[in-house]
Amino acid sequence: MSSDIRVRFAPSPTGPLHIGGVRTALYNYLFAKKHGGTFVLRIEDTDQTRYVPGAEAYIMESLRWIGMEWDEGPEKGGPYGPYRQSERKDIYAQFAQKMIDEGSAYYAFDTAEELDNMRQRMKKGGNPTWQYNHITRVHMKNAFTLPADEVQRKLNAGDPYVIRLNVPRNQEIRVEDIVRGVVVVKSDHVDDKVLFKSDGMPTYHLANVVDDYSMKITHVIRGEEWLPSAPLHVLLYQALGWENAMPRFAHLPLILKPEGNGKLSKRDGDRLGFPVFPIEWKGQDGETASGYRENGWFPQAVVNLMALLGWHPSDNTEVFSMEELIQAFALERVSKAGAKFDLEKARWFNQYYLRKTAPAVLADMLANEVDTSKGQNYLEKAIALVQDRPTFLPELKDDLSFLLSAPQILDEQILAKKWKEDSREKVQAFMHHLAQVDWQSPELLKQATTEFLEAKGWGFGSVMPLVRLLLTGSMAGPDLFDMMDLFGKEETLHRLEQGLRMAMA
Ligand code: GLU
Secondary structure, X not given: OOOOOEEEEOOOOOOOOOHHHHHHHHHHHHHHHHOOXXXXXXXXXXXXXXXXXXXXXXXXXXXXXXXXXXXXXXXXXXXXXXXXXXXXXXXXXXXXXXXXXXXXXXXXXXXXXXXXHHHHHHHHOOOOOOOOOOOHHHHOOEOOOOOHHHXXXXXXXXXXXXXXXXXXXXXXXXXXXXXXXXXXXXXXXXXXXXXXXXXXXXXXXXXHHHHHHHOOXXXXXXXXXXXXXXXXXXXXXXXXXXXXXXXXXXXXXXXXOOOOOOEOOHHHHHHHOOOOEOOXXXXXXXXXXXXXXXXXXXXXXXXXXXXXXXEOOOOOOOOOOHHHHHHHOOHHHEOOOOEEOOHHHHHHHHHHXXXXXXXXXXXXXXXXXXXXXXXXXXXXXXXXXXXXXXXXXXXXXXXXXXXXXXXXXXXXXXXXXXXXXXXXXXXXXXXXXXXXXXXXXXXXXXXXXXXXXXXXXXXXXXXXXXXXXXXXXXXXXXXXXXXXXXXXXXXXXXXXXXXXXXXXX
């Protein structure tokens, strides 16, 4: 199925991509895939002062790790490229000129200093929110206040200028938002925003609208922080004569701190011990941030938890694969209210996916980090024995360590408690018995052990906890007979012998 639906994820490469951005990308992706549409990646890099090297590559790697491949974008190309705004300068200049010619935009020559002075003066006069608009612009240096030949002279002389939107007066601007319904704003509340600067670069607003139009974007799905810009964007569509091609908007709710008070920040992550970035970030300025990927999270878990931060299915299903999300997703089911980040739930998802992942896959993921000398089969069997407990891969690695190599030390405290005068004799008798046992299955080992203990008249607790300690170094670990079965006869006897030596040292 293919359709005309086209959405875009349009990050600015100003640093690592916050998980709020990942969620925006995900909702765009799900919406596109659900409707057989196209998912575009567009890099909004017109603000050179905020450009951070490495951020674009980071964004792409993050999207790919999550499993969201774009259909059109930088590197990949597509029919409406280029997909990096810095490579589209000429397009914006052309439309800025068109707006000047038609009177919907105008030149202004105020310096940063002059603007600042005006703001300060207004502040002192009790007007802290001064805006450049149809009222205030008569006091400024622009095409409304300067004679036409003076404007031309300044342009010819190469004086710095900006192009501002000439916001129409007394209009009601309607923003139709799929999530929020209709929002109506008076045009008198919108200021004459800068659209283009004399360095040849557009501002976000102009570039964003021109690109959404030129790239035939049908739905703009983005974070709530852009809602205040939406009326301005509607005005731009009108000014450029594109009103009939205006995309539909959907502004996604904020992701809130676990406590619900305010936007989730990197500091919250540091405070509560979880990443707020998909993958690790190492900035050229030395700034670093930890990522879900490096902390042993599964991309499926991150997808699942992101999906439910602001969207809810029609039933109570919680676990969704990407495919299932694509089927179930609907913008109409995105909520207006901010979504609280639930750390417990997030962990639960990760544990769920860790349990569900095939031991062979986990073995591959850990191949460079654990002792693989016993071979693939052994590793997979060991993983299967412990994979139900941990939440994260590094924990799985810890749980595996004593299954993959014999302990080098024994837990002193437990040893002191369990070691009795006759312990050595009992363990040796057990070893002797084990040496005769047919090593077939955990069940048979258990049966043989029970028979041995009964024949001796020894309680389970008088020998077996000690056996566990000698085999693994502590009291942790899976079922004793499962472990012995994994080790095999030779290794089990070897570990017990070595354990006895350590216990008596
Ligand atoms: N470049 C903007 C950002 O960084 C895009 C906003 C939008 O989607 O319109 O989020």
